[in-house]
Structures are given as C-alpha cells and as structure tokens.
Amino acid sequence: MKHYKTSIASFIIMIWGSFSYSQTPEDEAVKWLQDLIRIDTINPPGNEFRAVNFYADIFESEGIEYETAESAEGRGNIWARLEGGNEPGLILLQHTDVVPAEEEFWTIDPLSGDIRDGYILGRGARDMKGLGVIQLATFLSLHRSGAELNRDIIFLATADEEAGGFYGVDWLIKNRPEIFEGAGILLNEGGGGSRNEEGDVVFGIEVTQKVPVWLRLNAIDTPGHGSSPRTTSSVTRIVQALNILLENPFPPRIIGPVAEYFSELSFDMDEEWGPSYADINTAIRDSAFVQKLHSSRPGHNSLIRDTCSMTRLSGSTKINVIPPQAWAELDCRILPDKPSEQFIEELENMIDHTGVTIETIMAFTPAISETNTRLFTAIESVTQELHPGSRVLPSVSTGFTDSHFTRDLGIVSYGFNPLITESGEHTGVHGNDEQVGEAAFRRAVNDFSAVVRNVVID
Numbered sequence: 506m507k508h509y510k511t512s513i514a515s516f517i518i519m520i521w522g523s524f525s526y527s528q529t530p531e532d533e534a535v536k537w538l539q540d541l542i543r544i545d546t547i548n549p550p551g552n553e554f555r556a557v558n559f560y561a562d563i564f565e566s567e568g569i570e571y572e573t574a575e576s577a578e579g580r581g582n583i584w585a586r587l588e589g590g591n592e593p594g595l596i597l598l599q600h601t602d603v604v605p606a607e608e609e610f611w612t613i614d615p616l617s618g619d620i621r622d623g624y625i626l627g628r629g630a631r632d633m634k635g636l637g638v639i640q641l642a643t644f645l646s647l648h649r650s651g652a653e654l655n656r657d658i659i660f661l662a663t664a665d666e667e668a669g670g671f672y673g674v675d676w677l678i679k680n681r682p683e684i685f686e687g688a689g690i691l692l693n694e695g696g697g698g699s700r701n702e703e704g705d706v707v708f709g710i711e712v713t714q715k716v717p718v719w720l721r722l723n724a725i726d727t728p729g730h731g732s733s734p735r736t737t738s739s740v741t742r743i744v745q746a747l748n749i750l751l752e753n754p755f756p757p758r759i760i761g762p763v764a765e766y767f768s769e770l771s772f773d774m775d776e777e778w779g780p781s782y783a784d785i786n787t788a789i790r791d792s793a794f795v796q797k798l799h800s801s802r803p804g805h806n807s808l809i810r811d812t813c814s815m816t817r818l819s820g821s822t823k824i825n826v827i828p829p830q831a832w833a834e835l836d837c838r839i840l841p842d843k844p845s846e847q848f849i850e851e852l853e854n855m856i857d858h859t860g861v862t863i864e865t866i867m868a869f870t871p872a873i874s875e876t877n878t879r880l881f882t883a884i885e886s887v888t889q890e891l892h893p894g895s896r897v898l899p900s901v902s903t904g905f906t907d908s909h910f911t912r913d914l915g916i917v918s919y920g921f922n923p924l925i926t927e928s929g930e931h932t933g934v935h936g937n938d939e940q941v942g943e944a945a946f947r948r949a950v951n952d953f954s955a956v957v958r959n960v961v962i963d
C-alpha cells in the first residue's frame with residue numbers, strides 16, 4: 506500500500522515536471538511575479554531575506570551558484586554570476602523591497618498577487634518586482650540555453666532601495682566589492698515604454714537623475730519672552746533665509762541629456778509648447794515661458810534648474826517663548842553637472858548675511874551615463890525591430906534610484922524596462938491598486954531577454 510502511494514506520488518511529480526517544463530518563459534514569469542508579490546518585503550522594515558529565499562530556491566533548483574549577505578538582521582541581498590568572455594560585465598540590478606500600502610484605499614489585498622481583469626495586482630507589481638522577475642527570466646534563459654556569453658552577466662537583487670539603498674547597494678559596494686568587479690554596464694529600474702493615444706510607442710531610458718542634496722538650515726540667537734521681541738531671533742533669521750530662497754529661484758540651465766529629452770518630446774507637442782521644447786536652450790531666456798513651465802509643468806521645470814523644496818520647519822515649542830534655536834529642512838535636487846559642495850557654497854553665499862548656517866544631511870555625487878555604448882545601441886535596435894516605428898528617448902529622472910551608486914563606480918547604468926504602459930492606464934506605483942497588465946508584462950519578458958541577448962551574445 507505504501508509502495509503504491511509512493512508510485513502515485515512519483516507519477517504525479519513526473520506529470521507535474523513535464524507540465525512545468527512545457528510552460529513558456531512568460532507563464533513561468535507570471536507565476537513568479539504572483540509569488541513574489543505575496544512575499545511581504547514592505548520597507549520599513551524590509552525583511553528582504555524573504556525575497557532572497559525565494560530567489561535562492563529557484564537558483565538551487567536550476568543548479569546556479571549564488572551568494573547572499575545580510576547588511577543588518579533581515580536585510581538580505583543575493584547575487585549570482587554567469588561567466589562569459591572578457592567584455593565588461595553586465596549587471597541586472599533590482600531592489601526587492603517595496604513601499605508600504607494603505608490597505609483601506611485598495612480594492613484588493615496589497616499582497617494579493619491575483620489576476621483581475623487582465624491585471625496582476627499587488628504592491629511591487631511595477632516597482633519593481635515585475636522588472637525583477639523579468640530580469641530573472643532573462644538570466645535563467647541564458648543559463649538554460651548554455652549560450653556562449655561575451656561577458657559575465659550578474660543577477661543582483663538588493664535591499665532597501667525605497668529608503669535610500671544604504672542596506673542594499675551602498676552596503677554591498679563597501680562590503681562586497683567583488684560583485685561589481687569587471688562590470689561595465691548595468692540595467693536597473695527608472696525607464697519604461699509608453700504608448701500615446703495615436704499609438705506611438707516611446708521607450709524612455711534613464712541615463713541620469715537629479716542629485717538629492719538634503720540640507721538643514723540652523724539659526725541661533727538670543728532667546729526671550731514673546732512680549733518683547735528683539736530686532737532679530739533664531740526664527741526671524743530662518744524666515745529671512747527661506748524668503749531669500751523663495752524670491753530667488755535658481756536660474757534655469759540646460760544640461761545635454763535634458764536638451765535631448767525635451768527635443769524628443771517636442772515631436773508630439775502642439776504649437777504652444779513644441780517650438781520651445783525643440784530649442785529649450787533659447788526658450789529659457791524667455792521669462793514668460795519659464796514662468797508658464799513652472800506653473801503648469803512642475804516636473805519639467807525641475808529638469809531645467811536646481812530646486813529646493815521647503816519641507817520641515819521648527820521653532821519654539823511654546824507660543825510666548827522666543828527659542829534660542831530654529832531650523833528648517835530643504836529637499837534640494839540639483840542638476841548632475843556640478844558637485845554638491847559647489848551648490849552648497851552658492852547657497853551659503855546667498856543667505857550669508859542672515860547668520861543662518863547650513864548642515865548637510867545627505868548629498869550624492871552627480872553622474873551621467875553616456876549613450877554611445879553597445880548597450881544603448883542594442884536597446885535602440887532591438888526595440889525598433891520588435892516595435893516598428895517606436896522611438897528611444899534618453900531621459901533624466903527627477904527622483905533617484907540605486908543607479909547613482911553604480912554610476913559613481915564608473916558603471917554605465919541605464920533605467921530600462923521594455924514594459925509598455927498605455928495612455929491613461931492606471932499603474933498605482935507608490936499608490937493604490939498597483940498593477941501591471943498581464944499581456945504587457947508577458948511581452949516585456951520576451952523583449953527584455955531579446956535586448957540582453959543582443960548585448961551578451963556575439
């Protein structure tokens with residue numbers, strides 16, 4: 506009887522084995538994405554070790570060697586390498602953490618992973634478990650095919666991107682530098698395809714990003730009673746410094762990738778905007794245009810200048826007490842063509858006479874990835890072939906990803922995802938009901954693999 510049971514079991518395993526073997530890479534990827542969404546890696550706290558276990562199981566069953574490291578308890582990272590020729594290695598970089606979800610605003614469990622009306626739903630479907638699984642599918646297909654590679658290809662899944670990457674890529678660069686050895690190119694999140702109402706497809710490739718420079722303004726002055734104000738106080742000094750910033754927006758300046766990006770955007774624009782976007786260097790000399798851009802397109806305004814958002818303020822804890830100390834925090838983002846030290850110095854000169862001092866909370870270094878590379882050409886030619894009439898657009902992100910860490914290492918890093926989003930489609934990234942169209946996702950699994958094959962196989 507026992508023997509009989511075992512036979513049934515092995516028979517089922519055999520059937521299951523042949524069934525799963527006959528799955529297409531796209532079927533497999535859909536299943537993985539559903540499974541991965543169901544793994545809670547909400548950051549904080551992260552618990553990325555769960556995603557590490559998920560990937561480790563897959564690598565084990567495929568016979569792929571891998572390594573893992575925890576930067577702190579539960580903050581797991583995993584990487585694996587397929588060896589190839591001497592060309593600079595290609596890293597496929599993903600983060601496994603996701604941002605929190607406010608369940609009461611969702612129409613489905615944020616960790617559902619279920620498919621509804623053709624969409625795979627759940628936190629991370631787009632940012633970025635979807636692309637993470639797309640990268641995995643490509644990595645495994647190269648391993649399974651046994652194809653001869655012209656370079657190493659490195660799968661790297663990391664913790665903590667959503668909180669700055671300090672327990673992920675930043676930590677790995679400092680503690681596991683061998684992962685990045687010999688790597689020259691990298692694909693990460695930050696790009697994507699979109700189809701407009703006319704049916705034109707554009708793939709944005711993120712080549713650089715605004716550089717965050719987070720600052721605290723501090724003021725110290727004589728404290729006292731609210732009933733008898735002096736000519737200055739810690740609070741008036743902060744107000745004065747902020748007022749200078751408010752009334753003197755940083756002058757517009759155009760960096761190469763922004764000029765290129767705006768010029769590409771101009772093709773789809775009407776008479777009102779098109780000519781200015783086509784020649785943005787001239788347009789920024791017209792103050793009426795600059796004003797109009799700022800009031801109606803804040804995202805694009807922030808691509809033509811350094812900006813500082815005033816986000817935190819603190820003075821007295823009591824209404825009738827003039828405090829000895831007051832502070833304000835600024836989320837500044839600078840164009841990636843000058844060091845943050847220079848920007849801070851300029852800011853210091855502007856507010857010098859207020860007596861306010863500047864403390865740096867966080868500042869990254871600027872870097873731009875060049876586009877005259879085999880990888881960029883491959884993205885252009887393969888997407889063109891797979892989506893005739895489509896265009897590729899180098900883009901500049903106003904936010905930041907982990908790519909700034911790898912650009913600092915001299916690795917050409919692109920934000921690239923061939924996933925096409927339809928005009929007006931709900932994505933829910935960092936919002937409610939995050940979702941990805943199943944058909945678009947399946948297509949992206951195939952297209953990403955085609956781009957990577959073009960680069961790693963001669």
Ligand SMILES: [Zn+2]
Nearest residue numbers: 632633666694
């Ligand atoms: Zn992300």
